[in-house]
Amino acid sequence: MDLGPSERVKPLIDQVSQMIEQEIIPLEGEYFSEVPKDGRWTLTNRQLEILEGLKATAKDRQLWNFWLTDSERGYGITTVEYAYLAEEMGKSRLAPEVFNCNAPDTGNMEVFERYASPPLKEKWLTPLLAGHIRSAYLMTEPDVGSSDATNLRMSCIRDGDYYILNGEKWWASGAGDPRCAVYLVMVRTPTDKGKHRQHSMIVVPADTPGVTVLRPMEVFGHDDAPHGHMHIRFENVKVPASNLLLEEGAGFEVAQGRLGPGRIHHCMRAIGLAEAALATMCERSLSREAFGRSLHQLGANHDIIAECRIEIEQARLLCLKAAWMMDNASAKEAAIWISQIKVVAPRMALKVTDEAMQMLGAKGISQDANLAHQWINLRTLRFADGPDAVHRRQIARAELRKHTSERI
Amino acid sequence: MDLGPSERVKPLIDQVSQMIEQEIIPLEGEYFSEVPKDGRWTLTNRQLEILEGLKATAKDRQLWNFWLTDSERGYGITTVEYAYLAEEMGKSRLAPEVFNCNAPDTGNMEVFERYASPPLKEKWLTPLLAGHIRSAYLMTEPDVGSSDATNLRMSCIRDGDYYILNGEKWWASGAGDPRCAVYLVMVRTPTDKGKHRQHSMIVVPADTPGVTVLRPMEVFGHDDAPHGHMHIRFENVKVPASNLLLEEGAGFEVAQGRLGPGRIHHCMRAIGLAEAALATMCERSLSREAFGRSLHQLGANHDIIAECRIEIEQARLLCLKAAWMMDNASAKEAAIWISQIKVVAPRMALKVTDEAMQMLGAKGISQDANLAHQWINLRTLRFADGPDAVHRRQIARAELRKHTSERI
Amino acid sequence: MDLGPSERVKPLIDQVSQMIEQEIIPLEGEYFSEVPKDGRWTLTNRQLEILEGLKATAKDRQLWNFWLTDSERGYGITTVEYAYLAEEMGKSRLAPEVFNCNAPDTGNMEVFERYASPPLKEKWLTPLLAGHIRSAYLMTEPDVGSSDATNLRMSCIRDGDYYILNGEKWWASGAGDPRCAVYLVMVRTPTDKGKHRQHSMIVVPADTPGVTVLRPMEVFGHDDAPHGHMHIRFENVKVPASNLLLEEGAGFEVAQGRLGPGRIHHCMRAIGLAEAALATMCERSLSREAFGRSLHQLGANHDIIAECRIEIEQARLLCLKAAWMMDNASAKEAAIWISQIKVVAPRMALKVTDEAMQMLGAKGISQDANLAHQWINLRTLRFADGPDAVHRRQIARAELRKHTSERI
């Protein structure tokens, strides 16, 4: 069980982390300050200039699409190797897109790669891999408990060579971006089979008539413009039947194929954020004084720093093990490891970030530090791609099955 | 040790809670949506209409200035009795000001009441008690570890009948409000006495020349306009020597007199927020279904609800005990109880709010619930009026002193 | 809501705590070292001399049977007042029995007092109140999940004027004591009513033929001789029908009447243990040095001490509130408060004791400190009278009922 980093990936880690530190982070402040108070769902010329410039540089250096681990179209590295790169990218808000490794596009490209017909691949995967368009994944619905995806009920009715969609989706991340051209939509297509065969995944061009973006969902009061987490209504939205992936009833199969990589990529980046927060905490505790001593010498601060270090290392190792399982075992076997890291990584990174905020004092929650924004983003991960409780339930059931032949 | 509620306060609790539920909360959405994208440090006519209308109603009903517990100017209720009212007020963002019981004004009025000369009282306390002006408290400085207040170093030099102030303060909450007319400022006035005799408290009219509001500090990305937490520069700010409270070197004495009530009022309101979050959590867990069962029947949800209930009750009782000590023991004895509840209440309310967010799913962190805003506000309380670690240190030292005659 | 201590109970607290400190604790070491390696289920003459001597002293001083709060036979104090006394008694292993306030006898006497016929009272309650005999409570069974008491299945069949009992009970605390003369036994007596009407409580003299003590149950390897937690078999045990309390099917009613007081008494004593552990921790942290500093100045020790103080105060207040509810509200209303403190007090006291052990180093878990024994005893309370999870379930259901009219 080689958890790396491999010799092959070491120079890539250096290239990626140097580009982030020296070329990307210096432009982040300007990029995000550009979002206008009105007309938030646009990118300004300067934003496009920054972003496309960085993307072109990354592409030139062949630092591009690392995430596509097991495809001939892909970079050819393993998930374990990717983990080291994604951790670095996590430290910057802009970096994942610069290297075309950002959510939700990687997950969506994964779906096109694995499940789409050649024409759909040609139409959508090619420009996505090139970074020319963006995409969104429409799963969660406002009216049902979506943590149990069998509850999803957006209607999708066959009508000749078309399907007609009606219903509402929300938390469509990235759908605010003007470059977002295509949606993957989980819909209900009832069959007489089991409860995990009642749904399908269908490709919907964002500009299809009947699609209305109702509003941005706010995350702790922020709309995350221009990315956005949109609430979208479908009214008699008509798409070609050939846009349905695999077959009717295969929605869960497609979703699982997407969610495994999507989940672990979030975790990899969260570990990078935790490392950044611990560094911030240490620096502050060395440079401030109170009660006649350096901050790090006061109270429980040594213990806090030590526990953060320990939790980061444990999370990283678990993430690498889950990645290794994805590379070396079946998707079903790997899933339970992905669930484990999905519970651990956001919680750990939230804790480290919270401790860092506390160590910095009020500065820690202000615009003078990155910690508050980071905390908010991390908090969403305890829901995204399944809430903690659902993952714990999966882990427990797998554990119990080791001790019984009965159905758990 | 009667922790109430007394017969006297019971009808007041009813009046306050009914007014909040029926008259204040219904206007909150409109009030806060009124804050303009530009010109944020103003109150619109509609905002003033709402706020002053509600204040007039409260004053008419003699639901006003409850917090002033031990003064002939005050309402004549005990701190224990006030705890029950403040808890109710905590459930609404607007309510504390409607009843003229909002931070930081109550603490500042407490200072004027206890330590100010009759002319200063006449000039500032009278309009504050009437709700005609607002005030700010300027303690924390950007350049020093302010959790140890002996570090504070804003310069204040005697010049004839005046003092000249130079330096910077930040996190001056309420100083963004256009009605904020006066600051209480902690300044350094070196003496040859001990380290707690090196500072003074001085009254500075907000419009004094040389005072510049540099920027609003953001709390998790929010500027809290029009209230605001301002970063303020003092350049040769000249105020009459009679504006200095008590005497040179009495700054810590004044600050302690202010901070005790200020701290516990925050805690009382935090308990109200926690109750609101638990109610939200229960309602959601009863109304949603997943995996074929009502949400409350799933996983650890019963345990989560039970632990929240337990923590709220424990915090409330500790808060009432601290309030009782304020009413019945010396300030020094009460201080250690205030420190205890100051550690407990924000942490408890944060936990309950976080669990509620998780129970609601992504809705819980969106604009469709109050929880995200509530969480952010509560998070600031782990710094405000002293970080947790400083309070724990005080509690521990008091505990150790029971077992030794040595200086701890 | 007066949570005391009342003027009436203050001198009693002094008398009780002084007698414990000066007269009881000095004899404890000798008392427990007297337990012979063989013949453990006897009391030696010296043990009886110590115990009966102390009991006689307590009785003489009218420090006796405080627990019986709401009976004319009782002491006439409230449950709130008793809480202060029981906390003191908790600090000594021998003290509760010295004052005739020990488990399980107080709970059993409560049952006789409330539910027994005059002849049964005369035969058993009178000598129990006098401290002449001891008793045991037989509830839990080895073969069923007894945390759900509806699972209990000891058979009890009417046979003319008698009942015939068959089955096994274990964890019959106190049944090892040679003075234990009577058992209260929960038995199954099926009816056609609901699941909480299938059981009865019956009085069984310990010397009834067919009763066999199989073995002592060990608690972390200790048999707690001569008290003991016995595993007992019933084979055709024949008792008069008049020994059945109230009526067939009333077992749960009787059990609930017993368990409320029993549970809270354990909690009161646990708080006393926690106080003792915190004192031990503080003394050690003041008297030891490492790395050139006093132990209390190192690492997180201030924080640990502060958190222990906070948790103790919160638990004590919650315990007093639960006691106040027992004095002032219905049994049903009080039950949910008892469940809360039943979850909190053992957990809190375990944590404080564990922290104290850690502060003492290896001495803390050795015979040179009381902490290890204390920890073990406290650990049993997370099962005794219902495991934590069952109490949390009750608390959650009560909370949810506030928000729905449906059956929860």
Add this chain to the structure above:
Amino acid sequence: MDLGPSERVKPLIDQVSQMIEQEIIPLEGEYFSEVPKDGRWTLTNRQLEILEGLKATAKDRQLWNFWLTDSERGYGITTVEYAYLAEEMGKSRLAPEVFNCNAPDTGNMEVFERYASPPLKEKWLTPLLAGHIRSAYLMTEPDVGSSDATNLRMSCIRDGDYYILNGEKWWASGAGDPRCAVYLVMVRTPTDKGKHRQHSMIVVPADTPGVTVLRPMEVFGHDDAPHGHMHIRFENVKVPASNLLLEEGAGFEVAQGRLGPGRIHHCMRAIGLAEAALATMCERSLSREAFGRSLHQLGANHDIIAECRIEIEQARLLCLKAAWMMDNASAKEAAIWISQIKVVAPRMALKVTDEAMQMLGAKGISQDANLAHQWINLRTLRFADGPDAVHRRQIARAELRKHTSERI
């Protein structure tokens, strides 16, 4: 970073785990029940027969001395490989000694191997490696805060070709065993060098005149006979000067060489215990019913099981990483990883064991389960070889050093 298990070690894991399950565990009950109530510091003939029989079998099968990883005398496996074997051995109380891999002998043999002269090796290491004698390590002293080993003060004065030792040591684990023939003793030998050059390590035959075993230290009331944790007095104990290892002042160097492996071996075994506890918990939760459902379906039990699985996996990975550092990096670099797992593994295993006890109900803390004994043994590991707080301090200082060139 290959964290295994290697192909080479896989068959060894199978052999070791099968022998434990099929040959060792079946004899454990008899072995430990043999300890006589009097004369506890002997091994009965039957005990010797069991133990030496199993050892002979293990030796025959070349399942012996795995722990000696980097010596030509050793087994030739890596520390990573050994981790997998030690985890299995941890599941049985007798297994470590059967494979001659038990504490404290492995640590002591490590010292002889690395630091002893050829004659000392011949005299003590040879019979230790053969399993013919046992040894003890005497570090901790009753009168000083031994977590800071610079406090140790057993006197050791040169007298010609001899040293004369005076003082007391306690918690000499294994010194109760009648086969324990030799002690490694940390003594104070003052020099004019730094504080870590004031001590030495010296070899003392157990039968040297002046050595008196005062008493066994009890662990939660147990003396762990015949192994024992002895309190030993040295009165003018005279040993040849050549028994001092390396040189005067090298005590810390020797101790560190010993403690690294000793610490991680404890952790490896603790992980095995945690796995056993989780299995017990799962089996119980599948086989018991309450409230009409299988125990595992109730309350937070799925969450508890999942969190235990997660914590075990994280601890195992961290342990393997620390082992890998021992194999691949300097002792100094590895030390910080050993400190991390030393904090994590006992805490994790205690938690899992505690949850298992709770899931089993009162049975879980009785003689009918192994959990109580296991919990007690694990609790000692939070002190053994350095308390948690000291390890956290080391970890924090290493972390801070990454951010400053100043001395931390």
